[in-house]
Amino acid sequence: MPSTPAALAASDESAPELASSRRHEDDRDAVAACQGGERQAFDRLVEKYQRDVYRLCYRYVNNHQDANDMAQEVFLKAYRALDRFRGDSSFSTWLYRIAVNTCLNFRASRKPEAAELPEALPDKSQGALERLERDERSRQVREAVTRLPEKQRATLILKIYHDLTHEEVAGILGSTVGTVKANLFHALGNLRKMLAAEAGE
């Protein structure tokens, strides 16, 4: 995850192209095997992408149970649609697109959010207190991200938390690189404003 502007830019400029190309090649082989009826090949794709898909879902719903349900749904949809995957984009881009759409549909149909369980039991030691404060800040930011406008939220999640290039994000969202950059810039500014307002700054 890029934590500084330089790292944010670096994720676009110095991606290890060879590793990426090999990864895409492995995916293509696995997809071809699945399309040929080899179910175990899809298990390998699930194993490879389940963390990314789960975390993406979590960013949208902010709780484990829903993220788990949605992650399963994403893979089921992908499997059902695999015969229609022609490799115009990479498998990961295609899968992210399914995941984002699943998240948006889920949010549109979901009931009011239940309160999230605390991530840790209270502990009075100094380190634990700092950890609790950090967790609480994280929770506030995650919660603020879920309140961003749809396009801004998707852009920020894919770019900041999944380390994708602007081009990849544009491919997933069916947008242009210029729009992705503008949405990301707005998202970052809005996030800061929301959190400052909550903190009474």
Place this chain on the structure above:
Amino acid sequence: MAGHVPEHRLLDVLEGRGASDRAHVEACAQCRARLAEAQAGLALAAGAEVPEPSPLYWESLRRQVSRRLDEESGRRPAFWRRISLGPVLAAAAVLAGIVTFLPLAGRPPAPLPPPQLPAWSALPPAEEDEGLEVLRAVAPAVADASVPAACAGVAECLVDLSDEESQVLADRLRREIGHGKDL
């Protein structure tokens, strides 16, 4: 926003590119403020991690997906995915047993069918009966047991004995063959 740097180019500046816009940003308080806000937003966003689930969760997620795909395609799940069904199947078998046999528990026992006698005898002919040798060996001891002389074989002769005769013969055999031990 005429006169100011548009957002997509400000993002380039934020990412360390956009050299052509840098001079404007440095000179323009409004663009500088927008850039600073986005930088602060990036710092906040980058620190907000998703809580990491248990390491065991990933295996569980993979299995759940795999099981649901099996169910959809009507395939029987692989053995390792069915293992957890063991206790359920055992409970179902016990329940089926209870349902089947419980109504029978209160009923009187059904009468036994009449014994089916074979049309042929499983007994060997008298001359091949191994028991005959034993009986001959103890003949002196059982001389008064009045074994019928014309019986077809030892076993048949024994069958023909009365209860009292059987008891006498058994006592003699115990003493003579078992040397006082319980046979």
